[in-house]
Amino acid sequence: MTDESAASESTAASAVESVAGPSPAAVAAEAARLVDRAERVVVLTGAGISTDSRIPDFRGPQGVWTKNPAAEKAATLQNYVAEPELRRQAWRVRLDSPMWAAEPNPGHRALLRLERRSKLYTLVTQNVDGLHHAAGSDPTRIVEVHGTAREVACLRCDYRDPMQVALDRVRQGEDDPDCPTCGGILKSATISFGQNLVPEDIRRANDAALSCDLLLAVGSTLAVFPVARVVPLAKQTGASIVILNGEPTEMDHLADVVVRGSISDLLPIIVG
Numbered sequence: 001m002t003d004e005s006a007a008s009e010s011t012a013a014s015a016v017e018s019v020a021g022p023s024p025a026a027v028a029a030e031a032a033r034l035v036d037r038a039e040r041v042v043v044l045t046g047a048g049i050s051t052d053s054r055i056p057d058f059r060g061p062q063g064v065w066t067k068n069p070a071a072e073k074a075a076t077l078q079n080y081v082a083e084p085e086l087r088r089q090a091w092r093v094r095l096d097s098p099m100w101a102a103e104p105n106p107g108h109r110a111l112l113r114l115e116r117r118s119k120l121y122t123l124v125t126q127n128v129d130g131l132h133h134a135a136g137s138d139p140t141r142i143v144e145v146h147g148t149a150r151e152v153a154c155l156r157c158d159y160r161d162p163m164q165v166a167l168d169r170v171r172q173g174e175d176d177p178d179c180p181t182c183g184g185i186l187k188s189a190t191i192s193f194g195q196n197l198v199p200e201d202i203r204r205a206n207d208a209a210l211s212c213d214l215l216l217a218v219g220s221t222l223a224v225f226p227v228a229r230v231v232p233l234a235k236q237t238g239a240s241i242v243i244l245n246g247e248p249t250e251m252d253h254l255a256d257v258v259v260r261g262s263i264s265d266l267l268p269i270i271v272g
């Protein structure tokens, strides 16, 4: 390395330092001041809030679909319905899901704090892991727009039961348990590809966004629609927007404050 390149590198390093700005904790404190002033907060959570509970993502290096391409195929409704072997594999995957042992982390618990301050109006989540319920959030305030993996649903009638009821049948030897009411195909009560979202859930999420004074998006890349629309909807009505995520999101440009860093560390600061 020549002296000249060493010099330019050190200039670049100090330039990075000077644009790096305030620490994540300082930015989180700025977001906390907005939360202090707000009276009606809507929170949208995505996969990022559950990674500290060791819920694997889908497409990352250790992702569920990266490690098991058949599971990705089974996530499309048409395939799941058409191919009994995919369903049998899906039941075996569900049996061993890390979700059953997962526990809420400080991020989930922080949102409980927001509820106790009487500021949390609605908690919209893209997650299917049930960890907001497990953390003790008021179930009437939670909207699970992508459904829940903690329940099983019949594709033909309105039968629903806890997932563990169906998994007990698998443990007892049924490799593709059917609906005890109508004999239809059972699936986790999540929204698969090719399956419609529940209109009532999307309506609740949008109505909440339109009537909040602060929207806090946590752990979502805000790239999945229609749920990500809650951010521009809230913005349109004049609500403050706070985004907390490990990486940049599609909607950072709409935010009053963007907090970048660990959700478990920073969300407790933001909710006060």
Ligand SMILES: [Zn+2]
Binding pocket: 154, 155, 156, 157, 158, 159, 179, 180, 181, 182, 183, 184
């Ligand atoms: Zn049925």
